Amino acid sequence: MTHAQPPAILARDVHRHYGADEARVAALDGVSLEVAPGTFTAIMGPSGSGKSTLLHCLAGLDAPDSGEIEIAGQRITGLGDSALTAFRRDRLGFVFQSFNLVPTLTAHENIVLPARLAGRAPDEAAVRRLAERLGLASRLTHRPGELSGGQQQRVAIARALLGSPDVIFADEPTGALDTATGDDVLALLRDCVDTDGRTVVMVTHDDRAAGVADRIVRMVDGRVAA
Numbered sequence: 001m002t003h004a005q006p007p008a009i010l011a012r013d014v015h016r017h018y019g020a021d022e023a024r025v026a027a028l029d030g031v032s033l034e035v036a037p038g039t040f041t042a043i044m045g046p047s048g049s050g051k052s053t054l055l056h057c058l059a060g061l062d063a064p065d066s067g068e069i070e071i072a073g074q075r076i077t078g079l080g081d082s083a084l085t086a087f088r089r090d091r092l093g094f095v096f097q098s099f100n101l102v103p104t105l106t107a108h109e110n111i112v113l114p115a116r117l118a119g120r121a122p123d124e125a126a127v128r129r130l131a132e133r134l135g136l137a138s139r140l141t142h143r144p145g146e147l148s149g150g151q152q153q154r155v156a157i158a159r160a161l162l163g164s165p166d167v168i169f170a171d172e173p174t175g176a177l178d179t180a181t182g183d184d185v186l187a188l189l190r191d192c193v194d195t196d197g198r199t200v201v202m203v204t205h206d207d208r209a210a211g212v213a214d215r216i217v218r219m220v221d222g223r224v225a226a
């Protein structure tokens with residue numbers, strides 16, 4: 001008998017509010033969600049609907065007030081800070097609108113940083129293969145300030161992929177890029193799913209997401225729209 005693979009993400013009745021009294025905002029008002037492994041999900045919806053809050057809670061960057069979140073069968077709600085930090089570093093990949101690269105490090109050093117922080121020797125052959133694939137082979141010694149926005153985002157994607165993460169979380173990954181460069185980044189994220197079997201969850205306002213995602217989760221007023 002084979003055991004079914006657990007969902008890449010399982011969220012049960014997640015609540016997260018900000019502020020108190022009249023200023024109280026229910027950013028997440030009972031969100032339940034299941035994401036299958038090896039799929040591309042886009043979280044969309046109006047400004048203030050809770051997309052970023054949801055992504056941050058799913059990725060263990062923010063803690064919900066109540067509810068449960070599991071990633072690949074591991075419950076992350078209730079983990080302590082250091083366990084959660086290690087979980088994010090070892091099991092998740094992140095791609096942000098603002099790239100979040102360390103400006104004083106080269107592209108190569110940025111790509112291998114999570115492995116180094118985890119005390120692992122980076123797989124240099126894998127770094128070379130990723131750099132070739134992402135068109136970064138001649139850019140590895142450059143610092144982020146010497147790279148275009150699209151190149152910086154590709155460095156962030158290489159960094160995310162190198163760790164073979166259970167889930168890659170992307171927060172407005174095309175928000176700072178022109179149309180053509182944004183298309184390239186969306187295609188690369190799609191390729192992380194199709195070629196590498198990764199699970200990608202992306203928050204975006206970008207209507208082109210519909211062309212690459214397997215599923216659109218629409219948020220309205222802190223809830224997943226039916």
Ligand SMILES: Nc1ncnc2c1ncn2[C@@H]1O[C@H](COP(=O)(O)OP(=O)(O)OP(=O)(O)O)[C@@H](O)[C@H]1O
Nearest residue numbers: 018019025027045046047048049050051052053054
């Ligand atoms: N740190 C915070 N303090 C207070 N309120 C917050 C905070 N972060 C978010 N909120 C509120 O929670 C709600 C959801 O915010 P969130 O950023 O998740 O929405 P969003 O859908 O990602 O919006 P956008 O598309 O504009 O980025 C909003 O009403 C917002 O004002």
